[in-house]
Amino acid sequence: MKIVFMGTPDFAVPSLQALIDSPHEVVGVFTQPDRPKGRGGKVQASPVKQLAVRHGIPVFQPERIRRDGVEDLRGLAPDLCVTAAFGQILSQEVLDIPRLGTVNVHASLLPRHRGSAPIAWAILQGDAEVGVTTMLTDKGIDTGAMLLKKSLPRDPAMTCGELTEVLSRVGASLLMETLAGLEDGTVKPVPQDESRMTYDPMLKKEMGEIDWTQSGEAVANRILALNPWPGCSVPWGEGRLKLLRAAAAEGAGQPGEVIASGKTGLVVACGEGAVAVTQLQAPGGKAMAAADYLRGHPIPVGTRLA
């Protein structure tokens, strides 16, 4: 089949790689325009673009595909479109172009966690099961009929970044299964149960503010869910102390009060229980184990974090 791939970040890379390695022909790749990124404001190509370029696949980067990418897409005459974390909404006009439709790889167990940050929300809400769903894209946001689903138990120690990497590989293999199933007719679209659907908004920077009156588990999940972006932090000296990794812990005290500090990490009392911050990052410093940080910067028990 002639396939056009649409995707942008690291999550989409394994799926594109799988298509490249398959007998299918990837005739074009759509990805977000290069944007200024990193220090010095240097523009940088998306991970998907970098991979496409390495394989000599034509790359298209319209600001809005539904506005100024339609003709390019039509010109590629794809049998099928595959999307994975593309970052743009497809119009009906775009969806009508591929003969066999558009398959999307979504990093949640639909109909839960529709939206652009499904993995973070799954962690944020403490889901026991996480996974990937392949689906036929329709005009709504993640509302199309489901094709295949793969779920796995969530490792409560994993950050969003780590889980994203795991699920990106799960997504790639599920995509291959899905395409094979569509070709031999063993995979049939199943409508989503609208009554059980949840739509989660994009992550915002403000979500990184810690509310110590929440339970220790909730605080730990927030820290994990928002790593690497936007990250949780607390005011610290001139800047902010970033909290990168944590786990629910035993203990009690005033919310925000440090109740243990040392080899076990930084244990902070919460509204219910406590949270052990195990990895953090000080202004200007690298990410490091909390125990390492505390050797050079002791934080006495009793300190109150905002």
Added chain:
RNA sequence: CGCGGGGUAGAGCAGUUUGGUAGCUCGUCGGGCUCAUAACCCGGAGGUCGUGGGUUCAAGUCCCACCCCCGCAA
């Protein structure tokens, strides 16, 4: 040329303003105490102070260049 922080023992840091033979916490090794311990006491090993130049009687500390890491902003 977007703004800014930092590179000193295995780890995390202080010391740089006022140049003068390198220090703290932890780890590690050896010994001691203890029913016992992530406890305590004693002792030891371990550092070309990011790299290359320069100034100086003397440079971690001052000057110049370069490399690497990180935060903000996007």
